[in-house]
Amino acid sequence: MIRFCSLFITLFISISFLSAQNHSKIKSDTLFYIPKIAFEHLYKKTDSIGFKIKGNDTLIRVSKVIKHKQSPGVRVAYEFKDSTFLKYYKKIAFQSYKNEDSIDTKPMKYWKHPIKVFFAKGIKNDVSKKVMSFLKTINEEVDSLSITQVKRLEDSNYTIYTSEDYQYESKMNTTNLADYHISWRGNNQIYKGAIRINNTKVTSKKIQILKIQEMFIGSLGWFKFSNDFSCESYFSDCYSDNKQLTKFDWDLLKYHYSYGICKGTTRNVFAEQHEKSKEMMKKYGKETKMYFLHN
Template sequence: MKSIIFLCLFATSFLSYSQSNTVKLTRAYISLKEYKKKYNKPLTANDSLNFLIKNNDTLVLLKDYEKPKGTSVTYIPKDSIFLRHYSYSAFRLKDIDSLDKQQKMYYWKQPIKIYFAENISKSVKKDFLKFASDISNPIDSLSIQKVNKIEDSNFVIFSNEDYNFEPRIKENGTDYYISWNGNNQIYKGAVKINKTLFFNDILFLNALKEYFLRSLGHFNLSKYLDCNSYFSNCYSKDKTFSSMDKELLKYHYSYGICKGTDYETFMNQHKRAKEVLEKTGRKMNFIHPY
């Protein structure tokens, strides 16, 4: 079996060979340029005996290389136009051509367990849960479910007429609030809707959908998308979960790219993966260790 392996978090790529999936140690090669950068030591005569020339690149054998543990997922190539739209929203860039290299992406690793506060109508609950099911069912790594007890939840939906479950949202505000860990994984969230402004179920539900979607990745609303898109910052009473919205959310929760990275790492990974695909015809595998 031949594969290109990219270990998430450590940002190191290898051309590796193994006899079977059960073999712990595998023969792995790294480019000469990357070897010098990674190990910062001179090559010996014995090292040069293990060189491999591949598509005009000189590769160095890593002795006793241990294959990283984790889930291996094949790289998902995307065109530059989609990546610009995705990056603008997911990394909260200042504009679509921004070079804000250190901006981070955020995502839910664990299932989202929603508790509805007392003053959320049955109609809103029913319609919102259908919406949540529609957007999450096509995505294996995004799970959204309702719970009946606050202590079982990690996400609360409430209004200004309910107990203030999230005091960091302004008293009369309509907004969402999320918390994340050191791996940029969201573990807690809330949406608060002000019924004074969104005074009927239709208005309330539309606002709830928009703020909830934003909470799924701390997404930036975009001025570059159609006004009816939920990812657009343009007001519309006829928001629909568009094909672009579906693609953006599905891609965000796919594992064909490393998760929780900064913008610079994200774009460098795509550049490297596309180079490998063009040179070798093989897609890189991203290994997610957690």
């Protein structure tokens, strides 16, 4: 087992890690040949008793196979994505530092626990029903997300309200047509959210619904909107009164909440994990098994 998330473990004090298994060990009598990359991780230099070349691989000869002591948790297969998808994902999922000369980003954010939505009195019933229909679709389609509506504020961790309601979140931008705010813990897990609709500026119920849905999508991962997509996409940075969850929107949401990636990383760590994974697949073939271990 080869760890690739050791940097992630060090920075965020997490047990999750990416590991790879290669099944090209060759037994000769009581001796074994293992890939060089596995030898460097598991053995001392003095354990080597020879080597051989097989294709493009260097195999090191050892007298016994050392098994990696695996941490307890759920092992999930690494989810491969092509470079085009990852390029756009990195644009959306990672927020840059402002007024700082940083080549890296802030860590990605995500919801770990169920989202319980409360609608304030200023949100009309037909608006809340349309919004909840939209949210239920996301709840059904995206693994690891649980979204329900609650009737009491004290049971909620997500509040949707208007400029005429009690102002539940003081950090909202009150000049915008709509705004959202999320709070997260040190492990980058979001635990609270809110959306504010300025109903003195947004009087159309249809636009209120679209703005709430747009803000909610953004709050699922502190996502950035981009002008790389058609206006119909919820991740697009341009206005449309015909927003819809496109195939890319669905792919991105499902990927962000997949256990096939490490959560809470910065963009550089995320990119490093994928580069190492691609190197393993290129070196040892696409049949190489790679996993994330989630505790």
